[in-house]
Amino acid sequence: xxxGLYHILFISGALFFTGVYGFLTRRNLITMLxxxxxxxxxxxxxxxxxxxxxxxxKMDGLFFTLFIIAIAAAEAAVAIAIIxxxxxxxxxxxxxxxxxxxx
Amino acid sequence: MTGSDIIFYILAGxxxxxxxxxxxxxxxxxxxxxxxxxxxxxAGIYFWLDYQFIAxxxxxxxAGGIVVLIIFSIFLTQQAGEKLPKQRLDRKIFxxxxxxxxxxxxxxxxxxxxxxxxxxxxxxxxVKDIGLKMLNTENGGxxxxxxxxxxxxxxxxxxxxxxxxxxxx
Numbered sequence: 001x002x003x004g005l006y007h008i009l010f011i012s013g014a015l016f017f018t019g020v021y022g023f024l025t026r027r028n029l030i031t032m033l034x035x036x037x038x039x040x041x042x043x044x045x046x047x048x049x050x051x052x053x054x055x056x057x058k059m060d061g062l063f064f065t066l067f068i069i070a071i072a073a074a075e076a077a078v079a080i081a082i083i084x085x086x087x088x089x090x091x092x093x094x095x096x097x098x099x100x101x102x103x
Numbered sequence: 104m105t106g107s108d109i110i111f112y113i114l115a116g117x118x119x120x121x122x123x124x125x126x127x128x129x130x131x132x133x134x135x136x137x138x139x140x141x142x143x144x145x146a147g148i149y150f151w152l153d154y155q156f157i158a159x160x161x162x163x164x165x166a167g168g169i170v171v172l173i174i175f176s177i178f179l180t181q182q183a184g185e186k187l188p189k190q191r192l193d194r195k196i197f198x199x200x201x202x203x204x205x206x207x208x209x210x211x212x213x214x215x216x217x218x219x220x221x222x223x224x225x226x227x228x229x230v231k232d233i234g235l236k237m238l239n240t241e242n243g244g245x246x247x248x249x250x251x252x253x254x255x256x257x258x259x260x261x262x263x264x265x266x267x268x269x270x271x272x
Contacts, residue, residue: 006214008148025194027188073136077259077263
């Protein structure tokens, strides 16, 4: 069967819910961040697939993907700065140990 | 089944398999490496779709930037060779159940809808088209979001430095 839009939608949907599963089951902040990266990537894949198969003459999906990649990079950097700061004050990056916002 | 189809299925298997392993393995360093392969698989799918620029950006930003950042933060915050603690079984079961039913619901909705592709062969946008549209200030151009993204990156850069700054005691 020729791969098309539905195949890519299946992949991106499966990847999205894999990320959601990881986000629900993991209790370590870095692995939760990895799950978020998987979710963002599945959304990017969706945008690119719709741009390719439904509006091939336009470029809006491509630009949304580029901007999401830029925002994801900024978000990952800020999240890791917060995680390292949390590790300094709590000596752990488990969410169960980070119960107080103020240290 | 042509060679192109086989390449697509290999890339899809790589992406999904490494994604699942990345959220289930108990060794955090392996999780980061599986995430790297999953992101490379997605870049391969972008190449397969003929969007070379997006694929290059994906490899440069994700494989070259974010995964390296994650691996460094693992080195800074984890003890070597230590496994993540086991999760409670009921939490795993209920998460898997919720996720699987949501996935099934979404896929049923997607397969019931028929997307209409436009007739005729459309040109694949080149890097030149993307660059011209990115800095176009007329209607439909992306100059303003481009500038806003650059401000956001600057703010994130300064914010990271401020957050991670060690306080003088």
